[in-house]
Amino acid sequence: MLPSKTKWNFTYNEDNENFESPKIKGVSELTRRMLERRNITELTEVDRFLHPSQNDLHDPLLLQGMEKSVDRVKQAIAQGEPILVYGDYDADGVSSTTVMIEALREAGAVCDFYIPNRFTEGYGPNEEAFKEAAASGVGIIITVDNGIAGVHEAEVAKQLGVDLIITDHHEVQESLPEAYSIIHPKTSPDYPFNELAGVGVAFKFAQALLGRFPQHLLDMVALGTIADLVPLKDENRALVHLGLKALSQSKRIGLKSLKEVCGIEGTIDEEMVGFTIGPRVNAVGRLQDASPAVELFLTEVREEAVQLAEYINQLNQERQKIVTQTAKEAEEILMNEEQPLGEVIVVAKEGWNPGVLGIVASKLVRQFDRPAIVLAIDSEKQQAKGSARSIDAFDLFSNCMEIRDHFIHFGGHAQAAGMTLSIDEVDSVRSKLCEMAQNKLSDDDYQQVLNVEMSIGIEEITLQQIEEINKLRPFGMGNPKPLFHIKETPKEIRLIGSRQNHLKFSFKKDTSKLDGIAFGLGDLYSQIAPASELDIVGELSINEWNGRKNVQIMIKDLEVQSWQLFDYRGSKHLEKNLKFPAGQTATAVRFQQETTPPANVPVIHYDEIDKLTAADVQGLVFIDLPEQLSHVSNVVHKLAPDNIYACYQIDDSAFFTSWPTRDHFKWFYGMLVKQKSFHLKNDRERLAQRKGWNASMIDFISQVFFELGFVKMEDGLITLESAPAQKDLSESSLYKQRKEQLHVEQALYYSTYKELKGWFDKQRQPVKEEVLNGL
Structure with missing residues (x-):
């Protein structure tokens, strides 16, 4: 899973949609629904909205x-x-x-x-x-x-x-x-x-x-x-x-x-x-x-x-440099706790340019998801002067008017304001506004909200449809550019930009294609697993290049609602690749005591897994392989993690060692009956060459026979026991262990990504209780 960075407000309910408004000539069903959601249903209103005039x-x-x-x-x-x-x-x-x-x-x-x-x-x-x-x-x-x-x-x-x-x-x-x-x-x-x-x-x-x-x-x-x-x-x-x-x-x-x-x-x-x-x-x-x-x-x-x-x-270029520097200083003050990072940010410093503080405040609002007041201190006048920006849920004008007596000058509206106050009042204003926010806002109120127009499939997105949506322009306050929700698995995801800080997606469904651009979301690249179905929200647009027009969506936010598998099997650079979504609790599980875990994640041994609950672990990192598949199955079923990271390697593989069939065992025993003895050191290579067997397979067969009591082994010389008890190969612990190791490697290491994902999917399913006597 990958949570969205913002709160998505779906402004519609498909079950309750009222489609009783009259058909509008020259307007598609999708555009008509958009007009309806703006309470524009009468033909005269529609004409006035689509064709504004003097x-x-x-x-x-x-x-x-x-x-x-x-x-x-x-x-x-x-x-x-x-x-x-x-x-x-x-x-x-x-x-x-x-x-x-x-x-x-x-x-x-x-x-x-x-x-x-x-x-x-x-x-x-x-x-x-x-x-x-x-x-x-x-x-x-x-x-x-x-x-x-x-x-x-x-x-x-x-x-x-x-x-x-x-x-x-x-x-x-x-x-x-x-x-x-x-x-x-x-x-x-x-x-x-x-x-x-x-x-x-x-x-x-x-x-x-x-x-x-x-x-x-x-x-x-x-x-x-x-x-x-x-x-x-x-x-x-x-x-x-x-x-x-x-x-x-x-x-x-x-x-x-x-x-x-x-x-x-x-x-x-x-x-x-x-x-x-x-x-x-x-x-x-x-x-x-x-x-x-x-x-x-x-x-x-x-x-x-x-x-x-x-x-x-x-001047604008100079302004951009000043904004960047001031915003950086303000962030450092807050992150270093030089000034409190409260429910309402009030940050002040001498030497800041008052002319850019509104832009800086906007940046802080986006970064910290809370109202922000940024003030420049004038020590000579003993005053602080600046600008404020807010979140949707906090009306700056009305709240600041409640403490109007703390300001020398104040003015503005719900989302933006300017003010001058005495330096002595800065802490008091911060304290009172934070108290107001505590009393009036919930945790959800601080999260940036994206109002989603509707959910659509990529087959609905055409050049003609986007051109028709543009008839709703001009977009802005009161008529925002519509955001659409799409649920689709990308065919390709790649990093773009000189700093590799943007994402580009390619979506395809039947004959429909759609490109997606997510500016500034490059940090999510390592947090989206292959074949993950994405939920994205963004603005539809037309990309024109060399005379060709293509539809695209400018992605504002995205999320993955299902669990994800990250495949780092055999990787030598785990600590570089292993990155977790913000706020996710990750734990590494090891089955062997000697396995060294990555430095950036806590580790627990399988024997201690009962100490953890599903609430403790959102990300589960497997750093080695178990002796039994059931061990991994138990962990996954118990914890049901949002994300699984397969980070194990194999040094001594059973998969690439020839696995003997029963015919191999039968032939080898028959050879011993005829020859009466076999010397591993002297005869193994010759036999392997003659039969085309792996030498290690001959060792394995010999050890299984010895464990079952079929043969005696002294200084490498193998001879038959005179009256061995009748036993099946499966009674050999060595045989069972090697066979289980093979199953483990086949399922968890040598499987394809799709096969491994499917196996984990099955382990996440609830265990069905057996039905006895019809109950």
């Missing part, structure tokens, strides 16, 4: 404060009053700033943007920046994706005579700032959808301000919405669907330059944005002021765009 978007004037805000901006435009767009340093903030600036300029406003420095000013509105803006004559400050917790800063703006318009999408805290107006889906009871990204809210403002649908801004909407991991459903789905088309066709010079440095050509999908474009845009604000990213998207000069794109790409 008609799916809501009226921006339904957002509370929108009309008032637009009127105020139009008044400023008419009077030439300067407007400042106050943005944020992540991809959503950058794209929100770009959308707002372009819309204001198009409407004729005198405007500029300001993005706070993550390191010197932190997240959210900044009093000093507001004062500088007011001093320069700014009459309106519009915040985008900048939170809704700036109560003090809103009061400062009011005192300065500046009208503050807040546009945002983050979770609302205890009290709202007293701003000129707030445009926020979650504070707008009449707005039908409250999950817009910051850029989605900015786009709505642009639409209301311009009085038309700003098609040319959709590229930025797709970038910010995907990068900010908001649910891709309802209005977000339509915006991203339209925005991805705009991204692919965008004439924006900065975006085209960024695509070039990313090596992106042709059609852009959500994965390219999420894993290639988005991280580069985010990298700018993680390492320095994020203004170059906004300038990249606003510039109309080709040379400037190329320089900015290359600079941003270099």
